[in-house]
Amino acid sequence: MKKVFSLAVLFLLSLLIAVSIIFSRANIEAEEQIIFWGVPIDTNLFGYYNIANGEIEGFDVDIAKAITHELTGDEANAKFVEVNSKSRVPMLKNGNIDAIIATMSITEERKKVVHFSDVYFNAGQTLLVPEDSTITSLDDLGPNDVVLAVKGTILADSLRKIKPDANIIELENYAEAFTALESNQGVAMTAEDVILMGILAQQPGGYKLVGENFTEEPYGIAVNHGQEEFLEAINQALIRIHENGTYEQIYAKWIP
Amino acid sequence: MNQLMIKFMADLQAGLVVTLGASIITLIFSLLFGTLLAIGQLSKYSWLRKLATIYVEFFKNIPLLVVAMFFFIVVPLYFIPINGFTAGVLGLILYTTAFIAETIRTGLLSIPKGQKEAGQSTGLRESEIMREIILPQAFRVVLPALGNQFVDLIKNSSILAVVAAGDLMYHGDLIASNTFQTLDTYLLIGLMYLSLTLPLSYLMRYLEMRLAWGYQPKRFSLKLSQLEWRKKSSRKELINNETVRSLHLD
Numbered sequence: 214m215k216k217v218f219s220l221a222v223l224f225l226l227s228l229l230i231a232v233s234i235i236f237s238r239a240n241i242e243a244e245e246q247i248i249f250w251g252v253p254i255d256t257n258l259f260g261y262y263n264i265a266n267g268e269i270e271g272f273d274v275d276i277a278k279a280i281t282h283e284l285t286g287d288e289a290n291a292k293f294v295e296v297n298s299k300s301r302v303p304m305l306k307n308g309n310i311d312a313i314i315a316t317m318s319i320t321e322e323r324k325k326v327v328h329f330s331d332v333y334f335n336a337g338q339t340l341l342v343p344e345d346s347t348i349t350s351l352d353d354l355g356p357n358d359v360v361l362a363v364k365g366t367i368l369a370d371s372l373r374k375i376k377p378d379a380n381i382i383e384l385e386n387y388a389e390a391f392t393a394l395e396s397n398q399g400v401a402m403t404a405e406d407v408i409l410m411g412i413l414a415q416q417p418g419g420y421k422l423v424g425e426n427f428t429e430e431p432y433g434i435a436v437n438h439g440q441e442e443f444l445e446a447i448n449q450a451l452i453r454i455h456e457n458g459t460y461e462q463i464y465a466k467w468i469p
Numbered sequence: 470m471n472q473l474m475i476k477f478m479a480d481l482q483a484g485l486v487v488t489l490g491a492s493i494i495t496l497i498f499s500l501l502f503g504t505l506l507a508i509g510q511l512s513k514y515s516w517l518r519k520l521a522t523i524y525v526e527f528f529k530n531i532p533l534l535v536v537a538m539f540f541f542i543v544v545p546l547y548f549i550p551i552n553g554f555t556a557g558v559l560g561l562i563l564y565t566t567a568f569i570a571e572t573i574r575t576g577l578l579s580i581p582k583g584q585k586e587a588g589q590s591t592g593l594r595e596s597e598i599m600r601e602i603i604l605p606q607a608f609r610v611v612l613p614a615l616g617n618q619f620v621d622l623i624k625n626s627s628i629l630a631v632v633a634a635g636d637l638m639y640h641g642d643l644i645a646s647n648t649f650q651t652l653d654t655y656l657l658i659g660l661m662y663l664s665l666t667l668p669l670s671y672l673m674r675y676l677e678m679r680l681a682w683g684y685q686p687k688r689f690s691l692k693l694s695q696l697e698w699r700k701k702s703s704r705k706e707l708i709n710n711e712t713v714r715s716l717h718l719d
Contacts, residue, residue, distance in 0.1 A: 299642065302651075303649075303651045306649075322647075323649075364642050365646035369643075382633040383633060383639075383642075383643060385631060392542050393633075395542075395546060396542045396546045397550055398542075398545060398552070398633075
């Protein structure tokens, strides 16, 4: 009796596995139109998970939807996958996502690993400090002043190129970097100006942006090597949304 | 992987030093406090028992990350400034102490009551009984489990990466995200952690062989201890002894 029972369980299990394989294959073939975008979910204004309606919202998300609309005719074909600065490139290389649109700056180093679309947004790196801070620019940072950055971004490297003796520690994401700033683990946080503005928008006050932008960060959509057609299509779509005013609308909606 | 190692040698070395330093500091303190807590959990004063048990149960059951973040974010916000390394090490100590206390408590419980009674009948003080009789035996019993905790400690020290303390994992994260060679980097970091934990494991096994109470696997061959050499040679003498041979005792 025991033997029959275990055989039955084994059979049912293999049946379950076979069925799920068959169904997932069917899904893959039926859904060729769907584009998986890697977007941030913790960056206010660009990709932020809104708990109230359970959706990711932001500039990057809307641009992705607009491009998907241009490419496939329907916004609903855009599926969003959460990525962070550490996981976005590995996920793209694995094929888990088709493209990254996540405040990713175009740099020569990164071009060796992924292909970038045309620039879709221009940001610049700057500093965020507490309101009562005496720091007004990079020059006010002493050798003992700790600057907070984010792992997986160009922030630390860019800052080091301009100020080689900067004391930088890198946190897991923008939210944690800001929390560390609140706890005085550093005197300043560095990030792109728009991202910092997004963080400020969520705070009751007490922090300010200081100094000019000391770098230029052009954002691009990243696509894996070997996807030249897809990249060309995205570039064409970008041109079209600039022409038909969609880009202006999205920009006005999100960028302060 | 070789190029990675060569290019980032300075960072990796710094990380290794930080990891090793944090692990050693934590080991010393958590061993000390853990032993005290274990003794406290078995004390005759119920208030001490309750206190020790509350501590152990609390820190055994919350994630290490929560403790580390508490010291990194919350404490500097409301109390005193703490830097990343201190916050991480404090968290590690509190967390590991709880586990080591449990481990040592197991050892203490395994010593037969007769030992304590013998100590009491000899007129020793409670603290002397614990120090001279029970604890040495308990440590020998619990050595394998303690070795486990130490290896765990080295692995848990990777929490320092999340509080930006410049340990091995922190530098690994940075290298991986800057060079995009995720597989190679994390493989290298894993190997470097192994280079810390494997020797520790071997050291613990050697100590077990020398000290542990109970079954010792003979096939783990290191130099035989003096005692065993003497035993071997004395057995040969016994066999040659006529009395033994006539009684068929060999």
